[in-house]
Every structure is written in structure tokens, then in C-alpha cells.
Amino acid sequence: MLQPAVVLIETSHPGNIGATARAMKNMGLRDLRLVNPKQFPCAEATARASGADDVLAAVRQFDSIEAAIAGATLVVGASARSRSLPVPILDPRRCAEQVCTHPDTGRVAILFGRERTGLTNEELDLCHYLVQIPVNPEYPSLNIAAAVQVICYELRVAALAGAGTSQSDIDRDYATSEQMEQFYRHLEQTLVELEFLDPDNPRQLMRRLRRLFNRARPDQNEINILRGILTAANRKAPENSG
Amino acid sequence: MLQPAVVLIETSHPGNIGATARAMKNMGLRDLRLVNPKQFPCAEATARASGADDVLAAVRQFDSIEAAIAGATLVVGASARSRSLPVPILDPRRCAEQVCTHPDTGRVAILFGRERTGLTNEELDLCHYLVQIPVNPEYPSLNIAAAVQVICYELRVAALAGAGTSQSDIDRDYATSEQMEQFYRHLEQTLVELEFLDPDNPRQLMRRLRRLFNRARPDQNEINILRGILTAANRKAPENSG
CATH class of the missing domain: 3.40.1280.10 (SPOUT methyltransferase, trefoil knot domain)
Known part of the structure; x- marks a missing residue:
């Protein structure tokens, strides 16, 4: 076992x-x-x-x-x-x-x-x-x-x-820690694009979001949905103006 | 003792x-x-x-x-x-x-x-x-x-x-069910704007997202952050073309 x-x-x-x-x-x-x-x-x-x-x-x-x-x-x-x-x-x-x-x-x-x-x-x-x-x-x-x-x-x-x-819990196919890290990187990059996260003054934002999503313990399918939403936001956001 | x-x-x-x-x-x-x-x-x-x-x-x-x-x-x-x-x-x-x-x-x-x-x-x-x-x-x-x-x-x-x-559990200030509903409405509207959610064919998307966020049991502060992200995405997304 x-x-x-x-x-x-x-x-x-x-x-x-x-x-x-x-x-x-x-x-x-x-x-x-x-x-x-x-x-x-x-x-x-x-x-x-x-x-x-x-x-x-x-x-x-x-x-x-x-x-x-x-x-x-x-x-x-x-x-x-x-x-x-x-x-x-x-x-x-x-x-x-x-x-x-x-x-x-x-x-x-x-x-x-x-x-x-x-x-x-x-x-x-x-x-x-x-x-x-x-x-x-x-x-x-x-x-x-x-x-x-x-x-x-x-x-x-x-x-x-x-x-x-x-x-x-049966058959739940949890996201691995690598998949979670990829998701957090994608989320962070998207929040910067949206100018919601200031890379020069990130404060505790990513930490708070990590704790929120870690509590939810997403499965593979949910992580795919979340990544899909981020990709849709990336596409819609105008080119970085800065 | x-x-x-x-x-x-x-x-x-x-x-x-x-x-x-x-x-x-x-x-x-x-x-x-x-x-x-x-x-x-x-x-x-x-x-x-x-x-x-x-x-x-x-x-x-x-x-x-x-x-x-x-x-x-x-x-x-x-x-x-x-x-x-x-x-x-x-x-x-x-x-x-x-x-x-x-x-x-x-x-x-x-x-x-x-x-x-x-x-x-x-x-x-x-x-x-x-x-x-x-x-x-x-x-x-x-x-x-x-x-x-x-x-x-x-x-x-x-x-x-x-x-x-x-x-x-002490001192956690959980979001109320009304706040969660407001968040889900805001999320749904944003996903439509991003063309990630097709209102004519919504499938199980919002149900899945509800389960994910309900598991996380967000507190007031976290819900404010999530709402802030949605507002930032609303601002960046181009006007609805439809």
C-alpha cells in the first residue's frame, strides 16, 4: 500500500x-x-x-x-x-x-x-x-x-x-503540486496584466490567493477550468501598455 | 491539578x-x-x-x-x-x-x-x-x-x-451566503464578458465553480479580493461586441 x-x-x-x-x-x-x-x-x-x-x-x-x-x-x-x-x-x-x-x-x-x-x-x-x-x-x-x-x-x-x-472523495483526481504552481504563476501573470497586482508592491495578494485555492483543493478538471478562465482573460486584456 | x-x-x-x-x-x-x-x-x-x-x-x-x-x-x-x-x-x-x-x-x-x-x-x-x-x-x-x-x-x-x-475557526469572518451569491453573479457575468461562458450553452460551469469556491469557505477579506479581480477584468475587457 x-x-x-x-x-x-x-x-x-x-x-x-x-x-x-x-x-x-x-x-x-x-x-x-x-x-x-x-x-x-x-x-x-x-x-x-x-x-x-x-x-x-x-x-x-x-x-x-x-x-x-x-x-x-x-x-x-x-x-x-x-x-x-x-x-x-x-x-x-x-x-x-x-x-x-x-x-x-x-x-x-x-x-x-x-x-x-x-x-x-x-x-x-x-x-x-x-x-x-x-x-x-x-x-x-x-x-x-x-x-x-x-x-x-x-x-x-x-x-x-x-x-x-x-x-x-472517491475518484477525485486532485491537482498535483506542480499543477498548482503552474496555476499560481498563470494567475499572478494575469493579475499583473489586469493591473490588479502591482509587481513593485505585491503585498500579500498571492499569499492570500494561494491559501484560498489551497483550501478548496481543486481537482484536475477544476484546475483546467481555472486555467481556461485565465487564458480567456489574457486574450481579452489589451496589450500591456506599460 | x-x-x-x-x-x-x-x-x-x-x-x-x-x-x-x-x-x-x-x-x-x-x-x-x-x-x-x-x-x-x-x-x-x-x-x-x-x-x-x-x-x-x-x-x-x-x-x-x-x-x-x-x-x-x-x-x-x-x-x-x-x-x-x-x-x-x-x-x-x-x-x-x-x-x-x-x-x-x-x-x-x-x-x-x-x-x-x-x-x-x-x-x-x-x-x-x-x-x-x-x-x-x-x-x-x-x-x-x-x-x-x-x-x-x-x-x-x-x-x-x-x-x-x-x-x-476562531475569528474567521466567513462570507455570508448573500455575499457568496453576489460573488457568483459577478463571476458569471465576467465569464460571459470574457466569452468563456456561453449563456446559450452554460453546461455545468457555474455549478463546478460554486463547488470549488464553497469548499474553500472564503472569508470577507478573500471575497473582497475576488470581487476586486473580477472588477479589474471587467475594466480591461473590451465592450461587449454582441
């Missing part, structure tokens, strides 16, 4: 990579991807993996987050902080329900940010959901492998519960 | 004691008791505790398990293996329910055995329940601090249960 991928971004401590591999394997997961780890492979990672060497051996490394999640149709970011952003926040249990009812679990990516600073706003822009572990607000500092352990534990509980696929 | 105690028995690696303190504090617990640890206090424990020093500083050490759980009215043993013993086995969620509904949570002790060999049969005899994390049967070796993390996570979720609205 295809399984969600765990993506660790710019991990500083190789021990955390090993502990993450162990946590994943305990919970029956194996697809671990690293984006620019500080040090890997590494003896400390192997030591902390403690028998999950096969997960470490199968690790794939990427030099960008976009490459690491290429093909993903559901992207969830683990976030320690409360954000004032309109990205829906799930607790680990609801996150597991979402992942297990996703029609193609093998195209789910769960992102874990840097040990100290987590995910950047640009990385959050790629996420359909945030998952937040209900930590003690007076001491929210959760070790990254411990966070992976909790999230993967809930995934396993949900998978074992046979959380059935909800009817509405 | 009095809280359950975590009791680590004959822990070999001091790093695991530190990581346990951190896992507990993250989940709002503080009562850590050690029975004959191999080495404690210890710099490695402090390093892995990563700020949960206060939990480490308050650790109580005992030379017998009976002393460590003196006064406990509910004793739960964490067990990795399936046992053929007549001790009821709970999964972590049911364990948390038992603990949280126990009339005196401050008299609950949760026992974690040795890294390699777990709890002895004599120690199991002290337990009212076993709690078993549903590990991958092909790789059941869960790090002890990871096991503490999962058990304490479920304790925290159970304690917080019913504690109200998820953060993501």
Missing part, C-alpha cells in the same frame, strides 16, 4: 533524522524525504535509527521543497505555533482522518520544518492544512522526532481503524 | 530520561519517578531534556517499584509485547480515558520498563491494565521516550477533550 511521505526540511541534528526513521518504521511508514539536511548520511543518524536502517537507506534527498513534494496532491505542514493565517488547522487525529480518507494516500506529504524555526511562510503557502499537536502552551518545544511519532501514531490508529474513504 | 506519574524502571540510557522529561512537559505532565536508573543525574539527560530541566530537577528516585508507586490507586504498565496474561490491555486512547475518568488522577502511575526487556512478570502483577501502542509488528521496537510521548499525548488529548473550538 502506498503511504504518506514524511518530509524533513533543513534538519540540523542528524540524530533527529535517525529518530524520525525509527518513529516512522514503528508506525509502519517508510517514505522519508530530506530537504537540505545539515548532515546526512551520518553515524549519529544511524545510531538513533536503531534498526530502522532500511528506512534511512531508502531516504531521498532534495534541494528544494518543491522537488520533494512533486506529485503530492495533499500537503500538510506540522506547525508548533498558532498562526493567524487562514490555513485550516487540524489536530493530529483529524489530520490522520484527512490523510486516510484521501483517495491517494501515496500522494500525501507531511512537512516538518527546522528544529528552531519550523516552516517559513513560503512553505506554509504550499500546505492545504496545518497539523498542530496540542502541546503545553508554557512549553511548546516538541522534539521533531517526537512530533513525527505523534503524527504517525495517529496515522496508524486511523489506518488500523479502517477509516473508510468518504464517498465524496 | 494532580497528575499521573510516569515511572521509568531501570533505564539504561540517561538520554532517554531527558527525552522523557521533555515529552512529559510538552504534554503538561511533571511527575517523573525513576526506579534504579543506571545513571542519573547526568549531562546527557539534561541535554536531551532541552529546557524541561524543572521536570528533571523534581525527579524522585526510588530503589523499588513498590516504593515508587506507593499510594497509587491505578497502575498501568506500558508493554510492547503481547502477553498471555490476564491483565486487560488498553490502547493508548482507552488508557487515557481510564486515567482521566479515574476519581483521583494524582494517584495514577504509568510504568515504563527497561529499554530492552520491558517489565517483568512481577511488575506486571502490580498493574491494573497494560497499555499497548499499536506498533508495526515487524518492527515493534519503540524508543522509551517515544512511547512516553504517545501515551502522554493521549492523556493530554483526553484532558483537553471538549475544551472547545479549534483555533483555526
Whole structure:
């Protein structure tokens, strides 16, 4: 069975990579991807993996987050902080329900940010959901492998519960992250043509639009419609006058 | 509020004691008791505790398990293996329910055995329940601090249960159904202007777009942005030629 991928971004401590591999394997997961780890492979990672060497051996490394999640149709970011952003926040249990009812679990990516600073706003822009572990607000500092352990534990509980696929999600053919990026580039270019977006003063516009459309989780057909609308607008807009 | 105690028995690696303190504090617990640890206090424990020093500083050490759980009215043993013993086995969620509904949570002790060999049969005899994390049967070796993390996570979720609205829904100022209808009318009119929508043959286009945007549940600000984009497109599009 295809399984969600765990993506660790710019991990500083190789021990955390090993502990993450162990946590994943305990919970029956194996697809671990690293984006620019500080040090890997590494003896400390192997030591902390403690028998999950096969997960470490199968690790794939990427030099960008976009490459690491290429093909993903559901992207969830683990976030320690409360954000004032309109990205829906799930607790680990609801996150597991979402992942297990996703029609193609093998195209789910769960992102874990840097040990100290987590995910950047640009990385959050790629996420359909945030998952937040209900930590003690007076001491929210959760070790990254411990966070992976909790999230993967809930995934396993949900998978074992046979959380059935909800009817509405059956056969939905979600847009991939590449298709979403192409759509956002097309949207941005169109908004500039329409003089709605000032490239010299873009403010938060594209970020807000990303969050809106990410929440909607368009399928292939819907992305084709949206791209078609943009193309129609491009055709109608007069040549750039500037 | 009095809280359950975590009791680590004959822990070999001091790093695991530190990581346990951190896992507990993250989940709002503080009562850590050690029975004959191999080495404690210890710099490695402090390093892995990563700020949960206060939990480490308050650790109580005992030379017998009976002393460590003196006064406990509910004793739960964490067990990795399936046992053929007549001790009821709970999964972590049911364990948390038992603990949280126990009339005196401050008299609950949760026992974690040795890294390699777990709890002895004599120690199991002290337990009212076993709690078993549903590990991958092909790789059941869960790090002890990871096991503490999962058990304490479920304790925290159970304690917080019913504690109200998820953060993501707070303060979101959703568009009203009237605003959504105005938006859909504006969108439809714009798509006709762009000659993307043929009013004589509308097919399912508006229905599809409604489903897409309804899923996203736009807020007031987002609807204003979308309406602004439509207005910009209206301005740029040439006068209707028809």
C-alpha cells in the first residue's frame, strides 16, 4: 500500500533524522524525504535509527521543497505555533482522518520544518492544512522526532481503524503540486496584466490567493477550468501598455 | 491539578530520561519517578531534556517499584509485547480515558520498563491494565521516550477533550451566503464578458465553480479580493461586441 511521505526540511541534528526513521518504521511508514539536511548520511543518524536502517537507506534527498513534494496532491505542514493565517488547522487525529480518507494516500506529504524555526511562510503557502499537536502552551518545544511519532501514531490508529474513504472523495483526481504552481504563476501573470497586482508592491495578494485555492483543493478538471478562465482573460486584456 | 506519574524502571540510557522529561512537559505532565536508573543525574539527560530541566530537577528516585508507586490507586504498565496474561490491555486512547475518568488522577502511575526487556512478570502483577501502542509488528521496537510521548499525548488529548473550538475557526469572518451569491453573479457575468461562458450553452460551469469556491469557505477579506479581480477584468475587457 502506498503511504504518506514524511518530509524533513533543513534538519540540523542528524540524530533527529535517525529518530524520525525509527518513529516512522514503528508506525509502519517508510517514505522519508530530506530537504537540505545539515548532515546526512551520518553515524549519529544511524545510531538513533536503531534498526530502522532500511528506512534511512531508502531516504531521498532534495534541494528544494518543491522537488520533494512533486506529485503530492495533499500537503500538510506540522506547525508548533498558532498562526493567524487562514490555513485550516487540524489536530493530529483529524489530520490522520484527512490523510486516510484521501483517495491517494501515496500522494500525501507531511512537512516538518527546522528544529528552531519550523516552516517559513513560503512553505506554509504550499500546505492545504496545518497539523498542530496540542502541546503545553508554557512549553511548546516538541522534539521533531517526537512530533513525527505523534503524527504517525495517529496515522496508524486511523489506518488500523479502517477509516473508510468518504464517498465524496472517491475518484477525485486532485491537482498535483506542480499543477498548482503552474496555476499560481498563470494567475499572478494575469493579475499583473489586469493591473490588479502591482509587481513593485505585491503585498500579500498571492499569499492570500494561494491559501484560498489551497483550501478548496481543486481537482484536475477544476484546475483546467481555472486555467481556461485565465487564458480567456489574457486574450481579452489589451496589450500591456506599460 | 494532580497528575499521573510516569515511572521509568531501570533505564539504561540517561538520554532517554531527558527525552522523557521533555515529552512529559510538552504534554503538561511533571511527575517523573525513576526506579534504579543506571545513571542519573547526568549531562546527557539534561541535554536531551532541552529546557524541561524543572521536570528533571523534581525527579524522585526510588530503589523499588513498590516504593515508587506507593499510594497509587491505578497502575498501568506500558508493554510492547503481547502477553498471555490476564491483565486487560488498553490502547493508548482507552488508557487515557481510564486515567482521566479515574476519581483521583494524582494517584495514577504509568510504568515504563527497561529499554530492552520491558517489565517483568512481577511488575506486571502490580498493574491494573497494560497499555499497548499499536506498533508495526515487524518492527515493534519503540524508543522509551517515544512511547512516553504517545501515551502522554493521549492523556493530554483526553484532558483537553471538549475544551472547545479549534483555533483555526476562531475569528474567521466567513462570507455570508448573500455575499457568496453576489460573488457568483459577478463571476458569471465576467465569464460571459470574457466569452468563456456561453449563456446559450452554460453546461455545468457555474455549478463546478460554486463547488470549488464553497469548499474553500472564503472569508470577507478573500471575497473582497475576488470581487476586486473580477472588477479589474471587467475594466480591461473590451465592450461587449454582441
